[in-house]
Every structure is written in C-alpha cells, then in structure tokens.
Amino acid sequence: MYIIKEAFYSLQGEGAQTGRPSIFCRFASCNLWNGKESSRANSICTFCDTDILGSDGINGGKFKSETALVDNILSLWPCNETPAYIIFTGGEPALQLTQTLIDEFKSRNTILAIETNGTLELPSGIDWICVSPKGASNVIISKCDELKLVYPQNDALPEKFSHIKAKKYYLSPKNPLNNDDIISSQNDALTQCMDYCLAHPKWSLSLQTHKILNIA
Numbered sequence: 001m002y003i004i005k006e007a008f009y010s011l012q013g014e015g016a017q018t019g020r021p022s023i024f025c026r027f028a029s030c031n032l033w034n035g036k037e038s039s040r041a042n043s044i045c046t047f048c049d050t051d052i053l054g055s056d057g058i059n060g061g062k063f064k065s066e067t068a069l070v071d072n073i074l075s076l077w078p079c080n081e082t083p084a085y086i087i088f089t090g091g092e093p094a095l096q097l098t099q100t101l102i103d104e105f106k107s108r109n110t111i112l113a114i115e116t117n118g119t120l121e122l123p124s125g126i127d128w129i130c131v132s133p134k135g136a137s138n139v140i141i142s143k144c145d146e147l148k149l150v151y152p153q154n155d156a157l158p159e160k161f162s163h164i165k166a167k168k169y170y171l172s173p174k175n176p177l178n179n180d181d182i183i184s185s186q187n188d189a190l191t192q193c194m195d196y197c198l199a200h201p202k203w204s205l206s207l208q209t210h211k212i213l214n215i216a
C-alpha cells in the first residue's frame with residue numbers, strides 16, 4: 001500500500017532544476033517528525049512547513065498496486081513526446097519507495113527525481129537525487145546530484161556535510177514558519193545564506209521561487 005498525500009503538476013521551484021515542469025508525488029509521513037504540532041519541538045526536524053499526514057490532498061490516495069499509483073501520477077503529465085519528469089517528495093519518500101515501484105515507473109516514459117533527507121537507503125534507478133539534511137539526523141547518503149541545505153541550522157551546518165559528493169551545493173534560507181516573505185531585506189536567514197555563499201563559493205543560493213511566483 002502506497003500512501004500519497006498529494007500529487008500535482010507544476011514547475012520545480014528550487015535548486016538545480018528550477019523552472020522545470022514536474023509532477024510532484026508527495027508521499028505521506030516522515031521519519032524525522034510525526035507531523036503533529038504537539039511533537040514538533042521534540043522532533044529531529046522542527047521546521048517542516050508541509051502537511052505530511054494522510055492522503056486527503058489533491059490526487060492523493062492509498063494505492064494498492066504499483067500500476068495504480070503510476071497510472072494516477074502519469075495522468076497528470078500533459079504530453080507523450082516528452083518523458084514525464086517526476087519528483088518524489090514528502091514527507092520522506094524513501095520510507096515508501098520500493099524497487100518495484102521505481103521499476104514500474106522506469107518501464108514507462110519517465111525521468112525520476114527525489115528530494116530526501118538522506119537518512120535512508122534508496123532504491124536504484126533514480127535519475128536525480130537531491131539530499132536535504134535536517135537537524136541532527138544521521139545522513140547516510142554520501143553521493144548525490146544536489147545537496148540542498150536549509151540554512152542556518154545550528155545542528156546541521158554546511159561543514160558537517162563537506163564529505164558528501166554532489167554536482168551542486170545549495171543553501172536555502174530557513175524561514176520562520178509563519179513568514180513566507182523569502183526575499184525581504186529583513187529576512188535574516190536570506191542575508192546569512194548570501195554571506196555564507198559569498199565567503200564559500202562552493203555553495204550557491206537557492207530560493208523557493210514557487211513561493212515568489214505564488215504557485216504550488
């Protein structure tokens with residue numbers, strides 16, 4: 001049984017694939033927070049801004065077979081000529097992603113990406129791996145395509161992940177949960193990200209352009 005919170009077609013808003021038309025497949029649940037506000041303060045990840053519980057979002061549901069889930073996801077792609085670019089996100093998608101599901105997607109005309117906290121093993125065959133470490137969690141993935149770190153996190157500073165090999169390294173400003181004003185000059189996290197990138201040019205700034213554009 002695969003539990004999908006929601007799935008939708010939009011533009012990727014962050015990181016190296018910014019602007020790319022993508023289907024977002026959001027798996028429910030995470031191993032670093034149970035999704036309940038009462039538990040947030042004592043969780044490993046304390047700043048999640050996503051509803052990760054249940055299957056009640058748009059195109060969400062509980063899928064008993066790989067075929068049913070893949071059919072649901074691919075119905076969102078607008079054409080057959082271009083491979084469907086699918087981003088597995090969450091929650092933590094690695095909790096539910098199986099090799100069987102990846103193989104089913106790969107048997108269709110797809111390119112597969114994942115946004116993961118990096119604490120769990122991944123099945124093979126994913127074409128673009130974005131690791132986004134959170135808090136004091138133990139990141140076990142040591143090689144990926146993109147390392148995207150929410151900054152600043154006192155228990156997850158960039159130096160901690162210098163051993164991880166990636167094609168791209170990004171800092172993403174950590175916003176207060178009640179503030180989506182990510183480009184305000186008053187945004188302290190943005191200023192800190194810019195300062196860090198300028199001092200450490202291995203890292204680049206990533207903004208949540210979907211919030212700037214006010215799209216999903």
Ligand code: SF4
Nearest residue numbers: 030033045048091117
């Ligand atoms: S690791 Fe990601 S999905 Fe899990 S609680 Fe943190 S921000 Fe949310």
